[in-house]
Amino acid sequence: MVSWAEIEAACGGYREGFVSVFRRYEGQPTDEKDAKNRTVKVTAASFSRHAGIPERTFRDWLKTAAAAPARERGDREERGARTILRDAPLEQVERIISDLPPERQQAIGAAAGNAYMKARQQYEDTERNMTPAERKEREAVVSEVGRSARQLGAGFTALGIVGHIEQATEEMEELNADHALTPALIEQIEEALKPLHVELEVAKGLAGIEGGVA
Numbered sequence: 207m208v209s210w211a212e213i214e215a216a217c218g219g220y221r222e223g224f225v226s227v228f229r230r231y232e233g234q235p236t237d238e239k240d241a242k243n244r245t246v247k248v249t250a251a252s253f254s255r256h257a258g259i260p261e262r263t264f265r266d267w268l269k270t271a272a273a274a275p276a277r278e279r280g281d282r283e284e285r286g287a288r289t290i291l292r293d294a295p296l297e298q299v300e301r302i303i304s305d306l307p308p309e310r311q312q313a314i315g316a317a318a319g320n321a322y323m324k325a326r327q328q329y330e331d332t333e334r335n336m337t338p339a340e341r342k343e344r345e346a347v348v349s350e351v352g353r354s355a356r357q358l359g360a361g362f363t364a365l366g367i368v369g370h371i372e373q374a375t376e377e378m379e380e381l382n383a384d385h386a387l388t389p390a391l392i393e394q395i396e397e398a399l400k401p402l403h404v405e406l407e408v409a410k411g412l413a414g415i416e417g418g419v420a
Contacts (some may be wrong), residue, residue: 208234209236225267232253312330313327
């Protein structure tokens with residue numbers, strides 16, 4: 207059992223001193239009795255009453271003191287990280303970063319101002335937060351843009367096809383002049399031409415040319 211005189215004598219300083227003394231005696235029975243003759247223990251209420259501090263104020267002191275260690279620990283960890291990044295050999299810093307998960311590496315790169323890593327981080331954040339409806343709308347736009355681009359490039363592609371056919375025709379003429387084509391080779395050429403004829407008829411139908419496969 208502890209006496210309130212002893213507790214009060216130990217108090218000093220400002221809030222840290224009162225909180226420290228309270229923590230030392232917290233929960234201990236005292237020489238005080240309540241109205242029902244029960245022993246009063248050291249609680250926030252009884253301590254603040256004897257110390258002449260408003261209970262609400264004292265409880266706020268206790269909360270602040272409880273949060274301080276975590277905040278101080280965070281400050282120490284930040285100072286330690288800063289020291290490593292600033293003073294450690296570059297190879298050690300690179301090794302530490304390379305051991306981190308990929309998303310942490312990207313976040314560090316973005317925070318450090320790496321343009322690519324920052325853009326990559328923003329892209330992945332956008333992808334992760336995109337709703338199914340937004341994703342579907344984007345795919346439709348991409349598909350339409352791709353189709354338009356292919357239409358714009360169709361003329362160049364068609365000229366390329368014509369050029370390949372003309373070259374193949376010239377090579378056939380040379381082979382025929384030399385009587386170099388055997389029945390087996392002619393059959394291979396015919397088989398290769400069949401898909402081209404089919405696609406040509408489909409193209410005629412799509413373009414509205416009579417006789418084409420619609």
